[in-house]
Amino acid sequence: MTTTHSLADTIVWTALITPMHADGSIDFNTLTLLVREQEQAGNGILILGSTGEALALSIDEQQAVVRHVTALTLRVPLMVGVGGFNLSQQLQWLSFCNQHPIDAYLLGAPLYAKPGIQGQLHWYSALLDASKKPCMLYNVPGRAAVSIPPTVLAQLQPHPLCWALKEASGDIAQFEAYREAAPELAIFSGDDALIPYFAQAGAAGLVSVAANVWPQQTQHLVQQCLQGQSVNAFVTWRSAIDALFSAANPVPVKCLLHALERLNSPVLRPPLSHLELNDTLPLLNAHERIVAWAH
Secondary structure, eight states, X not given: OOOSSOGGGOOEEEEOOOOBOTTSOBOHHHHHHHHHHHHHHTOEEEESSTTTTGGGSOHHHHHHHHHHHHXXXXXXXXXXXXXXXXXXXXHHHHHHHTTSOOXXXXXXXXXXXXXXXXXXXXXXHHHHHHOSSOEEEEEOHHHHSOOOOHHXXXXXXXXXXXXXXXXXXXXXXXXXXXXXXXXXXXXXXXXXXXHHHHHHTTOOEEEESGGGTOHHHHHHHHHHXXXXXXXXXXXXXXXXXXXXXXXXXXXXXXXXXXXXTSSSOOOOOTXXXXXXXXXXXXXXXXXXXXXXXXX
């Protein structure tokens, strides 16, 4: 894949939603439009992460999404999520993805099992060895029920394809512990609201949910944060992010995009439902604040 942005130059990765028709099938036409929005903003694109409801899609659907997006010949880097709890299935998934023009992988922690140091080392090492692309590890204890110990990160850092970490524990002390344990890794904030603080602590950028709604504005915010110029943005963005996470992600994001007529349907795959969010007014107010901030 030829990209105009290298991994090192990409400071925003958008954890892209998977748009659905009203009957629950994937809306590939809208997916193309959403991808082009991110490309226009210069954002790297992450497909089939938790925001993309990857685990609620069948393997055939996941493969269809990869084939569709890679056929668009993007000018920005593309990352694909690798996550679940069955290692052999994830190795098969990597084998499929390695055959397509993908720039990087997001390696999620094994779900549910809560492995210790040796189990995590085996999991991540097996995935890194099977990959043919640079990998971003993903620390998300809120979903995986286990954190990556800094000692695991230190041991994985020398692997030639261990490129970055998405840190989504919400704990600045954890971020700093990772920076100390693996100083060569690029560490990205996995929390939109924390990028002003993580940037001051040495973050390389943001893996963003908010960029689904505000592609250009999020790119601008992260540029400001990395340059130490974002003081006036903290309160505005924090309140907007609170609205965007007022229900389980990606419920509010899909509801807001539908209200803005950028999605044909707010439908999600069970167990998530757009019916969990009855009032979109706080989301629309948040949208107005971000648009006003950007101007």
